[in-house]
């Protein structure tokens with residue numbers, strides 16, 4: 141089935157305006173071959189391709205638009221431990237795998253950390269992340285989290301903050317407490333994605349841009365088709381997340397696209413930076429529908445939130461996000477907004493990323509429910525392990541049951557929007 145979109149350049153984000161490298165990989169033309177063909181040049185696809193290349197595989201990576209064009213090049217840049225839905229996997233498999241899951245939830249951070257250092261990727265990487273409480277039940281969650289860190293003898297700096305400390309560091313009365321840790325952090329996601337793709341290319345990965353895949357022809361050696369060419373491979377990895385429409389018989393209505401939106405201010409004065417985020421931390425609240433913010437390297441406030449689960453774009457991103465930012469930081473009321481943008485995340489009903497195989501040699505990996513900078517890097521490694529024959533961790537996810545909402549994707553989005561309305565009401569209580 142043909143994809144439903146045209147190839148496009150990057151959206152007008154702060155990230156696209158500050159890229160280190162404008163990628164210009166060739167369009168796929170004619171017949172190519174590889175051990176593994178990866179479809180989608182976001183973090184999932186690039187991390188998978190790079191992991192495979194590091195292990196000596198011959199890889200082709202095909203992107204419909206530009207490397208990092210999707211959610212990976214547009215997100216909040218918060219590198220946060222955890223993979224959504226892990227608690228359900230633990231419930232199914234019991235305490236025996238608790239330590240393995242604890243390691244897995246941090247694994248993506250370590251991979252990013254290593255790659256930034258090994259390949260000298262300039263992506264403004266900083267450690268330090270604080271989860272903030274808006275209501276008393278959030279404080280209970282933070283205390284449980286701190287106890288979990290204690291139990292694991294967590295080797296990085298972490299601390300619980302009371303209201304006064306949170307006020308002192310984050311310059312707002314909106315938060316009643318916080319939990320900071322220095323293993324999570326933040327970065328320029330588009331520069332990370334492009335830097336990882338550059339590293340993969342230098343290890344021999346054939347990268348193609350502006351080459352939407354139109355069809356996967358299954359078989360012992362699957363053939364991946366675009367308008368101008370094809371790649372024959374031993375294995376295929378489908379990593380198009382919320383933006384692809386391939387393999388509808390197997391994958392339609394497994395994940396649902398939902399919009400998330402960010403505004404970026406003009407660079408703030410030093411006085412303002414000292415007032416609202418002098419430690420340069422990434423910040424996320426504990427609501428079900430989260431607000432998140434951080435400073436860019438040039439000290440702009442990047443403030444995001446307000447997922448749109450109905451599949452409809454808001455009429456104005458600024459009109460939808462600015463009041464939220466000003467509620468938290470009224471002191472920014474005279475600051476100019478210079479960028480606004482959004483992107484699509486892939487929501488899964490039970491929140492567990494959907495990993496699996498269509499036939500024995502076509503893998504898919506998608507659906508991080510809005511939490512993916514860390515998780516995509518973990519999943520890239522799990523898929524690479526599976527291709528090499530080590531299925532244990534891949535199967536933890538692949539064997540989880542997912543519910544497919546019958547009917548059209550539009551119908552699925554309306555059902556998800558209704559479900560999220562319930563959570564928004566809870567956030568208001």
Ligand SMILES: Cc1cc2nc3c(=O)[nH]c(=O)nc-3n(C[C@H](O)[C@H](O)[C@H](O)COP(=O)(O)OP(=O)(O)OC[C@H]3O[C@@H](n4cnc5c(N)ncnc54)[C@H](O)[C@@H]3O)c2cc1C
Nearest residue numbers: 180182183184204210211212215216218353380483512513
């Ligand atoms: C506004 C926003 C803020 C976010 N903030 C955070 C955050 O702060 N921290 C965090 O952890 N997560 C965040 N996320 C989520 C995170 O960005 C995603 O989970 C993650 O980037 C998903 O990566 P991906 O590679 O699977 O998908 P994408 O990055 O969406 O990549 C999919 C790629 O596949 C390509 N593609 C699709 N179909 C085809 C085809 N037929 N042929 C070839 N290529 C195809 C697309 O063009 C696209 O480039 C945010 C997301 C958004 C949108």
